[in-house]
Amino acid sequence: MLWTGLSPDEAREYLEQKDKSKKDKRMTLTQAVKKFINHGDNIGVGGFVNSRQPVAIAHEIIRQGRKDLTLSFQSAGLVPDYLMGAMALRPDHLSIKRMEFAYVGHEYAGTSSMFRYMTENNRLFIEDWTNFNMSARFKAGAMGVPFMPIRSGMGGDIEKCNRSQVITCPFTGRDILLLPASHPDVGILHVQEADIYGNCRIKGQTFTCPEIAMASKNVIVTCEKLIDHDVVATHPTQTSIPFFAVDAVVEVPFGSYPGVCHDYHYYDKLHLEYFKGLTNEFREGHDTGLKTYFDTHIFGVRDTDDFIELIPYRQLKYAQQTESRNLELQTHLVPPQA
Amino acid sequence: MTDYATEYSPSEMIVTAGARQLEDNKVIFAGTGLPLVGITLAQLTSGPGIIPVFEAGAVGPTLNRNLPLSVGDSRTTSRASFIQGLNAAFEMTQRGFIDIGFIGGAEIDPHGNLNSTMIGDFPDSYMKPGVRLPGSGGAGDMSCSCTHTILIIQHEKRRFVNQLQYMTSIGHLDGSPDARKKVGLQGKGPKRVITTKALMGFDDKTRRMKILATMPGETVQSIQEATGFELLVDDNLYEFEPPTKKEIHLIREVIDPTQIFCKRQRPQRSA
Numbered sequence: 056m057l058w059t060g061l062s063p064d065e066a067r068e069y070l071e072q073k074d075k076s077k078k079d080k081r082m083t084l085t086q087a088v089k090k091f092i093n094h095g096d097n098i099g100v101g102g103f104v105n106s107r108q109p110v111a112i113a114h115e116i117i118r119q120g121r122k123d124l125t126l127s128f129q130s131a132g133l134v135p136d137y138l139m140g141a142m143a144l145r146p147d148h149l150s151i152k153r154m155e156f157a158y159v160g161h162e163y164a165g166t167s168s169m170f171r172y173m174t175e176n177n178r179l180f181i182e183d184w185t186n187f188n189m190s191a192r193f194k195a196g197a198m199g200v201p202f203m204p205i206r207s208g209m210g211g212d213i214e215k216c217n218r219s220q221v222i223t224c225p226f227t228g229r230d231i232l233l234l235p236a237s238h239p240d241v242g243i244l245h246v247q248e249a250d251i252y253g254n255c256r257i258k259g260q261t262f263t264c265p266e267i268a269m270a271s272k273n274v275i276v277t278c279e280k281l282i283d284h285d286v287v288a289t290h291p292t293q294t295s296i297p298f299f300a301v302d303a304v305v306e307v308p309f310g311s312y313p314g315v316c317h318d319y320h321y322y323d324k325l326h327l328e329y330f331k332g333l334t335n336e337f338r339e340g341h342d343t344g345l346k347t348y349f350d351t352h353i354f355g356v357r358d359t360d361d362f363i364e365l366i367p368y369r370q371l372k373y374a375q376q377t378e379s380r381n382l383e384l385q386t387h388l389v390p391p392q393a
Numbered sequence: 394m395t396d397y398a399t400e401y402s403p404s405e406m407i408v409t410a411g412a413r414q415l416e417d418n419k420v421i422f423a424g425t426g427l428p429l430v431g432i433t434l435a436q437l438t439s440g441p442g443i444i445p446v447f448e449a450g451a452v453g454p455t456l457n458r459n460l461p462l463s464v465g466d467s468r469t470t471s472r473a474s475f476i477q478g479l480n481a482a483f484e485m486t487q488r489g490f491i492d493i494g495f496i497g498g499a500e501i502d503p504h505g506n507l508n509s510t511m512i513g514d515f516p517d518s519y520m521k522p523g524v525r526l527p528g529s530g531g532a533g534d535m536s537c538s539c540t541h542t543i544l545i546i547q548h549e550k551r552r553f554v555n556q557l558q559y560m561t562s563i564g565h566l567d568g569s570p571d572a573r574k575k576v577g578l579q580g581k582g583p584k585r586v587i588t589t590k591a592l593m594g595f596d597d598k599t600r601r602m603k604i605l606a607t608m609p610g611e612t613v614q615s616i617q618e619a620t621g622f623e624l625l626v627d628d629n630l631y632e633f634e635p636p637t638k639k640e641i642h643l644i645r646e647v648i649d650p651t652q653i654f655c656k657r658q659r660p661q662r663s664a
Contacts, residue, residue, distance in 0.1 A: 103479065105463060105466075106465040106466055157528055157529050158527050158528045159527055162464070163425060163462040163653065164462075171525050174520070174522060174525040179520075185529045185531065185534045186483065186533075187480075190480045194480050205487070206538060207538055208529075208533055211506065211560035213529060216516075216519060229574075230575070260449045260451060261476075262465065264478070315466050318467070321466075322462065379467065380458065382458060
């Protein structure tokens with residue numbers, strides 16, 4: 056059996072000797088990526104499509120450069136697009152060798168041009184799963200079991216593309232699918248709130264962030280805001296991820312921009328569609344726009360603060376104002392123009 | 394007498410048809426796009442008790458913060474009864490809590506199996522497809538485990554094919570009795586197919602696609618001509634009622650005023 060990332064035994068052994076103390080885990084994003092992401096790593100990507108994608112962490116990985124990465128996620132748009140964009144422009148600096156996933160795209164904003172470019176030119180080893188398949192694989196990892204029995208992703212062609220196996224259930228006598236657990240080398244997550252120890256409070260849907268955190272060898276968390284540990288300890292049922300699963304905590308407001316971050320800001324459709332447009336042009340053979348974007352917005356800046364400073368205030372304001380307002384209140388807002 | 398709209402677009406026809414298929418008080422697994430507009434329309438007309446579930450983890454929200462652009466975005470959680478994550482949403486689907494799921498795809502075959510993965514030879518060109526599509530997402534899961542599914546697809550000959558290039562979402566497989574159960578699946582499979590041209594179901598014996606109703610302006614012949622395989626025709630074939638003025642008003646003024654999903658271009662006149 057091929058285990059990408061850690062095998063269940065390796066994952067268990069690593070945790071047994073790991074320092075699980077409740078210590079201050081704050082560091083810069085530069086330090087966190089340097090310390091926890093290596094060439095050849097399997098990276099578990101948090102969020103869902105363009106919601107709470109760990110964009111800031113992806114940008115830092117791109118700045119530092121890593122080779123032969125594996126990406127594991129259920130559905131994602133921005134993070135794989137940024138990483139595949141970097142690989143298309145500078146393959147000697149950043150490369151992905153493998154993706155284990157259910158969906159790459161942008162829903163309302165269309166398919167991923169970078170994914171089309173990479174797959175249609177045979178640049179990646181791909182392994183298709185369903186959303187539940189990938190979610191249950193992380194859950195198996197989080198539970199410390201080597202596989203998860205499941206009733207979806209079977210009967211068609213998906214099971215022929217991946218490492219799942221159909222067995223006869225020993226209790227019912229019917230066919231059932233077994234999925235291998237996923238233990239990424241590193242989980243990368245963006246959440247709304249965390250304390251200095253790594254306790255995370257996720258607002259809205261959790262997606263599969265808690266499962267990725269519990270399954271991964273190491274975890275980097277960026278948060279919209281650091282909160283006092285007393286707040287966590289007063290309402291511990293609101294903690295989505297316990298501190299000992301987390302290795303680095305970085306306060307990065309707008310860390311999932313231009314995607315949506317529940318309670319903080321909605322999509323910046325203008326920027327998202329602008330970037331998406333550049334990837335479309337790239338696939339059509341015009342690489343200047345995407346090159347310039349990477350030079351100005353990622354390689355040319357030190358960190359997420361610098362990146363966000365390039366975005367017009369009106370766009371950020373509108374993204375914040377359109378979050379959590381009812382439709383009636385939204386109709387009084389004036390959308391910014393490109 | 395019903396007051397029909399005189400002008401409506403193909404998207405608005407699909408949304409109306411989708412809404413009219415939904416029974417009140419059922420739990421509906423909601424995708425974004427036209428299905429979502431249809432579910433909301435049903436909630437505002439015949440189905441105030443409809444319970445939407447979103448795969449990213451929200452159960453029973455009221456969509457009063459504008460239409461979500463993604464099944465994972467914050468707008469799907471507005472006034473929800475329960476919010477967790479993907480595992481929770483799919484576990485309840487697998488358990489049997491979801492009555493109906495809406496699924497789409499790039500290709501569909503006579504038994505309602507769908508392709509949303511790739512165009513090209515499978516498995517030979519899997520790693521280098523002619524066109525790579527986004528992939529299953531949650532559609533494959535919904536197709537396996539929702540009690541019933543409703544398929545929404547653009548009616549074009551290249552999409553309605555005898556043989557899929559890749560089977561992503563499971564319909565009635567080869568149509569043989571108990572085909573789904575034999576491979577280990579729980580849900581009953583596709584119940585309806587809604588297109589711009591027809592409302593279709595599946596034959597009880599062969600589980601082949603069957604025209605139940607023609608959309609306004611279409612005939613059995615025009616539908617068959619846009620289909621790459623032979624369609625059955627129901628004995629009680631009827632013409633689908635056009636959208637009413639009330640339905641069009643709700644779509645345009647209340648549900649999707651900014652035309653996020655329901656475009657108004659290419660209006661067609663009702664007969």
